[in-house]
Amino acid sequence: MKKNLYTIIALTIAFMMVFAGCSAKEEATEATTAAATEATTAATEATTAATEAATEETTSEAETEATEATTAATEATTAATVATKNELTTASTAATVAPTEAPKPAAKADLVAIMNKLYDGLTPGEDCPMVGQMEIDGESSAYYVGIENLSCKQALASEAMIGAIAHSLVLIEVEDGTDIASLKAEIRENINPRKWICVGVERDEVVIENVGNIVFVCIEANMADHFRTQFFNVVK
Numbered sequence: 001m002k003k004n005l006y007t008i009i010a011l012t013i014a015f016m017m018v019f020a021g022c023s024a025k026e027e028a029t030e031a032t033t034a035a036a037t038e039a040t041t042a043a044t045e046a047t048t049a050a051t052e053a054a055t056e057e058t059t060s061e062a063e064t065e066a067t068e069a070t071t072a073a074t075e076a077t078t079a080a081t082v083a084t085k086n087e088l089t090t091a092s093t094a095a096t097v098a099p100t101e102a103p104k105p106a107a108k109a110d111l112v113a114i115m116n117k118l119y120d121g122l123t124p125g126e127d128c129p130m131v132g133q134m135e136i137d138g139e140s141s142a143y144y145v146g147i148e149n150l151s152c153k154q155a156l157a158s159e160a161m162i163g164a165i166a167h168s169l170v171l172i173e174v175e176d177g178t179d180i181a182s183l184k185a186e187i188r189e190n191i192n193p194r195k196w197i198c199v200g201v202e203r204d205e206v207v208i209e210n211v212g213n214i215v216f217v218c219i220e221a222n223m224a225d226h227f228r229t230q231f232f233n234v235v236k
Contacts, residue, residue, distance in 0.1 A: 109153075109213075112156065115133060115158050118230045130161045138150065144168065165199065166220065169220075170217040170218075193206050209231060
């Protein structure tokens with residue numbers, strides 16, 4: 001009986017020890033599981049935080065690049081606007097300054113009117129011979145002033161209609177920038193003051209004067225001084 005009792009007691013104690021061991025084991029397992037779970041949760045939270053941080057950094061970089069691109073585009077637009085305004089202003093200024101009409105070429109002097117006034121106060125056929133006026137061109141310039149293919153704006157001659165009278169007045173309008181002194185010297189050297197053969201004057205008696213761009217050449221046996229004075233009075 002005692003033996004059985006001892007056996008029961010021993011079994012009871014053993015059972016209790018086993019139960020206690022199991023409980024301890026279960027508690028240890030639960031603690032380990034909880035610790036592992038907490039560690040996993042912490043790791044997950046750390047990973048999430050790192051991902052968010054990386055995402056925020058990436059977003060921040062993208063935002064920075066976008067901001068820089070926007071700024072560059074704005075600056076380019078501003079520069080283009082300023083350039084356009086400058087071009088429009090320049091074009092407007094040029095349009096304002098430019099004449100409304102193309103400049104007209106300088107009008108030629110009225111050589112016919114000047115020539116007619118040289119004879120003012122004279123009676124043709126009495127004080128001076130009857131004359132006729134002729135335009136001088138490249139083919140005839142050598143006959144009137146001794147220079148072939150005379151370069152000028154225009155030239156006009158007035159000569160006696162009777163060939164036996166030494167009378168020749170020539171008006172020449174030269175181009176701007178012409179060396180008039182050289183032209184006058186060339187005329188004096190080359191002109192034929194006795195082209196009528198039987199009548200004429202000496203070379204140094206030929207009147208060659210100018211007022212501005214108008215050159216006057218006179219071969220006259222009797223009234224050279226009169227025509228010189230008239231020329232200076234008419235062309236001022």
